[in-house]
Amino acid sequence: MEFLKLFTLTIIRKNGIRSSIVNLLGIITLVYCLIYYYTKVGKSPYKTKLEHGMMRKRIPDALIIGVKKGGTFAMAKFLQYHPEVKIAVKERHFFENDINYAKGLQSYIENMPLSGPEHLVIERTATYFNKFTVAKRVHDANPNMKLILLVRNPIDRLVSDFLETQLYSHHHWSDFNNLVTKTYSDGRFEVHDNLWVGVDIGKYDIHYQNWAQYFPPSQMLVVSSEKFVEKPWEELERVQNFLGISIQITKSNFSSNTGNFWNIFCGPTGKSTCLFENKGRKHPELNETVRIALKDYYRPRVAAFETMVGMKFGWLEG
Known part of the structure; x- marks a missing residue:
């Protein structure tokens, strides 16, 4: 001065x-x-x-493809702290949305983050997994794409999906039973999936088989959402190994688990990084008859999926 x-x-x-x-x-x-x-x-x-020059926008190297209400947001949130990772800011809904897809691949690339050759680019859209047109479209865009799939107990996932749907619709919890089950005039009672897509998402075996037509198992990593909640650092180590990046996110990045998964991640500054408050909301009591019907419906689907991926989840036992 x-x-x-x-x-x-x-x-x-x-x-x-x-x-x-x-x-x-x-x-x-x-x-x-x-x-x-x-x-x-x-x-x-x-x-x-x-x-x-060095920094540019390009097609992602990996996608977090689902499932909805399986922890995809948390996975992307945690991976963004990795110095070798660049993540698209939000779900792009490119491969499953016909209107967006018709705009062309370049429009999708424009929504990617700037990245250098040392970075791995990831995009997350939780509704990719259960849309049958997506797998081929992704393969056409990048046949070497790595895919991360988080799967959760299909009944818990279904309830969580409905509770989120309630926030944007006129539905109430009392409508849940009528959306997922049907009682016939002859007294038969069964689950049906033609009123709400939420029921269909839990048919993991069918959707995985569709993806397996285009991508080998070496390019698809299945993550248990329950294990991710319990010990996120263990599943994140699997993810980092799968992506071929250095192990930078470990148990040391997490504070002690207070029961709220979305409050335990500590960023580089040492501050706790919280997810949105609506994550991990408490579920209302599910009608036991409906629960049994859902178990019977999903049990063969889960068994087939476990065989496909060589994993045991123990969701519907007992």
Whole structure:
């Protein structure tokens, strides 16, 4: 500040007030132009290099494809702390939305983060898994795509899905039974999936088989949502190994589990990073008759899926 005073007084003494004002305005204009040129506002050589050289937007290397209400948001949230990972800001709904898909692959790429050759780019859309057109579209875009699939007890997933749907619809909890089951005039009672897509999502075997037509098991990692909640660092280690990146997120990044999964991750600053408050909401009591019917419905689906992926989940035992 003192330097600026002396500088201004020197100019005035040498040139007079009128000339000094002109000179000062010229200097201010020059400084402003330099600042404009070398910051984010302008096109500095450094920024141009980032956009058109080492850093660019491209097709993702990996997708978190689902399932809805299986922990995909938390997985993406945690992975964003990895220095080798760049994650799309939000779900892009490109491969399963016909309108978005018709805009072309370049429109999708424009929504990806800037990344360098040292980065791995990930996009998350939880509804990719259960849409039959998606697997082929993804393969056409990148046949080397790595796929992360989080799966959860299909009954718990179904209830959680309904509770979220309630937030954006006129449905109440009392409507749940009528959406997922049907009673016939002859007294038969069964689960049906033609009123709400939520029931269909839990048929993991059918949807996985569709993806397996285009991608080998080496490119598909299945993660248990229950294990992810219980010990997220263990599943994240599996994910990091699968993606071929260094193990940067470990148990040391997590504080002690207080029972709220969404409150236990600690970022690089040491601060607790919380997910949205509506994560992990408490489930209302499910009608026992409906629960039994759902178990009978999903049991063969789960058994077939476990055989496909070589994992045992123990969801519907007992």
